Amino acid sequence: SPRLLAKQLQKVLTRLRDNPQARYGAGNLIDIYAMLGIDLTGYDFSELAIWQTDLSSLRLHAVNLSDSHCQDVVFLNALGAVIQINYHPQGEQIATGDSQGLIKIWRVHDGQIEQTLRGHQAFVTGLAFSADGQWLASVDMERTVKIWQLATGRCEHSQQLPGLYPRAIALGADGQQFAVGGVDGTVELWSWVQGTVERLVGHQGTVRSLCLQATSLWSASYDGTIRQWDITSNAPMQTLMAQGQSVLMISLSADGQTLLSQGSEGAIQIWDTTTGECRQVWSHPESKGGTALLHPQGDCFAITAGACLQLWDTATGQPRQTLLGHHEIISSLAFSPDGQTVVSASQKECAIFWSVETGDRLRTLSGFVNEIWSLAWFPMRTDVKPVQMLSGHTDGYLRIWDAEARSLIREVPAHEGNIFAIAWSPDGQLLATGGGAGQLKLWDAPVQHCLQTQAAHAGILWGLAWRPDGKQLATGGADRLIKLWDTHTWTVVQERPTEKKLPITRLAWSPDGQQLAIASIDFSVHIWDLSTGDYRCIFQGQKSWVLDLAWTADSQTLMLTGDVGNVQFWRRNGGLQAEPFSIGQQVCWSMQLLANGQLLTSSERGLIQLWDLANPEPLATLTGHRGPVAALVLSANQQLVASSSHDGTIRLWDLAAQTCLGVMQSPRPYEGLKIEGLTGVTAEQIQALKLLGAVGES
Known part of the structure; x- marks a missing residue:
């Protein structure tokens, strides 16, 4: 039986502890435990030589590794979502940039983290090594560029470049020059040591990708062109015309x-850079x-x-x-x-x-x-204290929480990947969830059974919004499509692409159900008037993704915010307000409008702030999160607000007292793992183990 087998393996473990020369024995034994699916909670693997085993897929809750020595042991690492990856020119290391603003340098041969470069306060959206391998350039969502000296791990230069697109960066061969692309079509070539800049003008749209060579620079733009520049004279050398579509990425042999x-x-096109001829073109929709x-x-x-x-x-x-x-x-x-x-x-x-x-x-x-992108209270009456809430996680699980006891009730496997959106139907009888694989799922009110699964979008399903009468559900995704679903038959009754055929980031119905607001990554917001069929652009930003939308209760005003540090107001009868409301120089991820006219915002830097729209200074700042706050939700009585973050926690706040009532977090993989005296692992790995729940000093 499994119980007798586990008991026999325990005897083997005891003999291994008495024989320190059995270097592979403990690792092999752990592999057997894993193959048999034995729960290792509380197991004692202390004072062992543990060689060549993979612990990255195991839950090691309350396991004891004290005074053990590890060699070629693979542990799980605490990370944000990896957004960028790049090979070191010598091929022995890679760099990753993640959603928590961290850059990690990994050894290729054994997967160990050598360095963690800290300094960014937002998503790291671009990485570039110098050809000599001594420097690394990085850029984040707040448009901060940093130049790192890899030998020391020090940031030697940091500057914020307003108006620049956060993903287009390239670094010169000796690390002394970097190039960045702007949303206005400008390419800037900086000599950061001298502090000088040259501006290359020619593109008519956002510059999305760059390749920097010894004497020339290639740039690609949403205007459908690829340009080559002579960086000694800053003169244009040639212009390549793509196949009638925006160019998202370029790379050179x-x-x-x-x-x-x-x-x-x-469209994938292969070009001869000498002649400018397109040699091959293929369609990969x-x-x-x-x-x-x-x-x-x-x-x-x-x-x-x-x-x-x-x-x-x-x-x-x-x-x-x-x-x-x-x-x-x-x-x-x-x-x-x-x-x-x-x-x-x-x-x-x-x-x-x-x-x-x-x-x-x-x-x-x-x-x-374990980032938490989506959050909702269970439907309750306004006169009843909320009891349960629901969160959507990067591991594809829905988690249901007791908000009063601050405890996890149960976990529901829901999607293959990240759950980016969750929303209750207006009557509270159905829950809709949207995931990273583009699936739309419908659940019963207790979230016990999945009632419908629809392959709604190709790519991430970002936007999810019920029409106030509950008869339609709007979805939007990375495939650039907006779909309206009949909630009785669950068929698509209307569908349309975004105007520039770019991914959708957010959807919001006006409370009267007449207009659907649509935000996409071309910095625009459109209004789709379902009563007339009219579809028009009401906002075209030059610097900012719109990350959240909110209507006032009377359906007359739409509020929009994003990564530029302000809130814009669009009024049905008056258009876009000339002066936005400033909320500081930080990415705003989410906002909630209170019944009393005050505004709650959450930021990339983990802050939650309460604002009076007549006052430029925040009324309150709530701190505690260690990562971007992706979601804010008010309780029905508006006395409490819940926030979820990329740090893997949910916090409950009393708005009147401006205090944190409690923190909820699902168990981490290494919760309670004892690592006192553990050897054979790097200092970076020890830090990662602690972030995943390990305790003790190595």
Whole structure:
């Protein structure tokens, strides 16, 4: 029986402790426990030599590793969602940038973290190594650029560049120059040591991607062009016209003779950089919203569609390999300098290394991400204190909480990946959830049974909003489509793309149910008037993604906010208000309008602030979160507010007293793991173990 087998294994464990020369025994024994599915809670693995085992997939609650020595042991790492990944020019390290503002430098051969570079206060959206491998440039969502000296791990330069697109960055060969792209089409070339800048003007749309060579710079834009610039004279050299669509990504072969471009509608084009001729063009519509990257030798390219990675031959246009292993949308790609390996990043699997020749998975760097993107109270009457709440997590689970006891009631496996949106129907009888794989799910009121599953969108489902009468549900996603669903038949009754065919970030119905507000990543907000069919742009920003929308109760005013540090007001009868309301120089993720006219906002930096819209100073600032606060929800009586963060916690706040009533967090993988005297692991790994719940000093 399993009980007798576990007892026998325990005897083996005791003998191993008495024989310190049995170096592989403990690791092999742990592997057996894992294969048998034995719950290791409370097990004693102290004073052992533990060699060559993978603990990254195990829950080690209250396990004792005190005074043990580890060699070639793989642990889980505490991470934010990995957004960017890049290979060091020498091929022995990779860098990852994540949603918590951290940059980690990993050793490729054993998956250990060598350095953690701290300084960003927002998502790290771009990384670039210098060709000599001594410098790393990074940029974040708040448009802060940092230059790091890798030998020391020090940030040698930091500057904020208002108006610049946060993902387009490139670093010169010696690390002394960096290039950044602007939302107005400008490319800026900075010599950060001298503090000088050259501006290259020509694009008519946001510059999305850059490649910097020794004497020239390539830039790609939403205007559908790719430009080459002579950086010695700052003069344009040539302009390539893409296939009638925005250019999202460019990459060069190692010899600079071949360039790949990826269009917003999935067009992949291969260019001869000497002649400017387009040698090949293929349509990959399934890759819209994905990533494409040219191999260093230029003979193949990698392309992603959701969680699928493929390698294609650039001469024949035929697929070479299909690489399956991710369970989340792939966010970034990098080839090793020798071209033998491609590494792909996602939220669930921090990084997977693949053989380009065989397609074999070579290594997985595992990270624990428990960001909470969505939050809701269970439906209650206004005169009753709320009891339960619901949260949607990056691991695909819905978690139900007792808000009074501050405890977890139960977990519900819901989606394959991140749950970005949850919303109750107006009558409180149905719950809608939207996930990273584009699925829409409908649940009964107790959240016991899934009643409907719809393949709603290709890519992330970001936006979810019930029409106030409950007869329709609006969804919007990374596939640039807005869909209206009949909630009786669960069929799509209307569908339309966004105006510029760019992903949707948020949806909000006016309380009277007549107008649907739609925000997308081209910095715009549109209004779809369902009574007339009119669809018009009411806001076109130049610097800012719109991350949240909120209507006033009378349906006359729409409020919008995002990463520019203010709230804009659009009135049905008066249009856009000239002067926005400033909430400071920080990314605003979520907002809630109170019945008394006050406004709650949450920020990238973990702050929650209460505002009187007639006063430029906050009435209160609530602190405690250690990461971006992605969601704010008011209780029905508006006495409490709940906040969820990328730090994996939910906090409950008393608005009147402006105090935190409690913190809720689901158990971490290494909760209570004892590591007193543990050796054979790096200081960075010890820190990661503690972030995942371990206790004790190594």
